Amino acid sequence: MMILRSAAPSPFGRKVRIGADxxxxxxxxxxxxxxxxxPNDSVRRQNPLGKIPVLLIEDGTAIYDSRVVLEYLDHRAxxxxxxxRDWDARLAALRxxxxxxxxxxxxxxxxxxxxWRAADKHEPKWVAHQTDKVARGMAMLEAAPPALDATPDxxxxxxxxxxxxxxxxxxxxxxxxxxxxxxxxxxxxAQVPAFAATTVHA
Amino acid sequence: MMILRSAAPSPFGRKVRIGADxxxxxxxxxxxxxxxxxPNDSVRRQNPLGKIPVLLIEDGTAIYDSRVVLEYLDHRAxxxxxxxRDWDARLAALRxxxxxxxxxxxxxxxxxxxxWRAADKHEPKWVAHQTDKVARGMAMLEAAPPALDATPDxxxxxxxxxxxxxxxxxxxxxxxxxxxxxxxxxxxxAQVPAFAATTVHA
Numbered sequence: 001m002m003i004l005r006s007a008a009p010s011p012f013g014r015k016v017r018i019g020a021d022x023x024x025x026x027x028x029x030x031x032x033x034x035x036x037x038x039p040n041d042s043v044r045r046q047n048p049l050g051k052i053p054v055l056l057i058e059d060g061t062a063i064y065d066s067r068v069v070l071e072y073l074d075h076r077a078x079x080x081x082x083x084x085r086d087w088d089a090r091l092a093a094l095r096x097x098x099x100x101x102x103x104x105x106x107x108x109x110x111x112x113x114x115x116w117r118a119a120d121k122h123e124p125k126w127v128a129h130q131t132d133k134v135a136r137g138m139a140m141l142e143a144a145p146p147a148l149d150a151t152p153d154x155x156x157x158x159x160x161x162x163x164x165x166x167x168x169x170x171x172x173x174x175x176x177x178x179x180x181x182x183x184x185x186x187x188x189x190a191q192v193p194a195f196a197a198t199t200v201h202a
Numbered sequence: 203m204m205i206l207r208s209a210a211p212s213p214f215g216r217k218v219r220i221g222a223d224x225x226x227x228x229x230x231x232x233x234x235x236x237x238x239x240x241p242n243d244s245v246r247r248q249n250p251l252g253k254i255p256v257l258l259i260e261d262g263t264a265i266y267d268s269r270v271v272l273e274y275l276d277h278r279a280x281x282x283x284x285x286x287r288d289w290d291a292r293l294a295a296l297r298x299x300x301x302x303x304x305x306x307x308x309x310x311x312x313x314x315x316x317x318w319r320a321a322d323k324h325e326p327k328w329v330a331h332q333t334d335k336v337a338r339g340m341a342m343l344e345a346a347p348p349a350l351d352a353t354p355d356x357x358x359x360x361x362x363x364x365x366x367x368x369x370x371x372x373x374x375x376x377x378x379x380x381x382x383x384x385x386x387x388x389x390x391x392a393q394v395p396a397f398a399a400t401t402v403h404a
Contacts (some may be wrong), residue, residue: 048338049304061293065304067269068296075289087277091263094270102251102267116331121323129318136250 021194023077096155214268223396225279298357
């Protein structure tokens with residue numbers, strides 16, 4: 001049995017939970033909540049960065065971050081399923097994952113601005129810098145939404161988690177100006193039951 | 203000819219420059235500086251996140267982030283060289299890369315605290331949170347420094363770039379308490395000429 005240290009709202013943890021389910025490994029993964037702010041939580045001994053998700057496998061190895069965990073799970077499931085072996089498909093999946101991880105990183109920095117700092121210490125230029133990253137990334141994706149494979153790849157899984165995070169933390173505001181991505185996410189949700197099963201409501 | 207959009211002080215750009223050199227591809231990569239703050243720099247059209255490094259390949263595809271670029275270069279060089287094919291070695295390399303990328307991310311957030319915010323708006327709890335990530339990661343690495351392969355893998359390359367970044371931005375202060383990592387970096391620098399060739403002095 002593997003143990004996934006994560007938290008329900010974590011979009012990076014969600015990538016892993018959806019990936020495990022798509023690969024047929026969900027029953028082998030036990031979810032154990034982690035608190036990344038609590039200094040006594042053992043997650044900081046499992047991953048010195050104190051970040052989630054961390055996957056603990058049977059031999060005691062702690063695997064992180066989400067990209068590495070997804071590659072491990074794909075390997076464990078036989079390989080070439082959510083991380084394509086065909087190079088062109090693999091590069092497209094990796095690049096889409098990097099873009100959507102970057103949208104998530106910028107979005108999380110925006111949330112942290114409110115969580116870690118008093119309102120009078122917010123920095124408008126920083127907020128605009130991060131907001132613009134999200135906006136440019138979303139515009140690029142809306143202009144040419146990616147394919148959605150029968151078995152979604154790591155890039156497609158990450159896009160779904162990024163859109164889900166914007167739903168959760170930013171009041172679904174992205175939807176009005178990104179109708180093609182709304183349609184894409186509807187298809188993803190209809191095809192991948194783990195998406196609805198891991199949705200957290202604000 | 204490939205074009206690398208980056209900046210000399212970027213530790214993630216340095217990963218790519220060292221990786222290309224180790225793989226014998228340095229002569230195929232032209233360095234073109236990018237300014238991630240200038241809104242008119244074309245890097246934001248090449249990577250909507252506005253982050254470096256970005257590798258532009260001959261067919262016009264823009265590849266990012268540094269992990270994806272390194273996997274691309276390894277593939278282009280025949281595969282299995284800086285990204286091992288053997289699964290255990292590959293997992294160790296990927297995990298070390300994730301740890302060292304995380305040390306870099308936290309270190310860069312510390313630099314950004316000074317660059318983006320007036321001194322009276324710094325947030326000590328945030329600074330401590332990021333500082334502790336770096337400290338725990340460095341302690342784990344000092345306790346058990348990784349191997350150094352004849353052809354360094356992506357994890358080993360990233361560790362060298364992380365230590366080099368701490369030298370550059372944090373006045374080499376890490377050295378006094380991490381003698382085994384100092385020795386490791388000395389060996390890396392002696393073995394990999396691209397390390398010295400990409401060193402930026404404060």
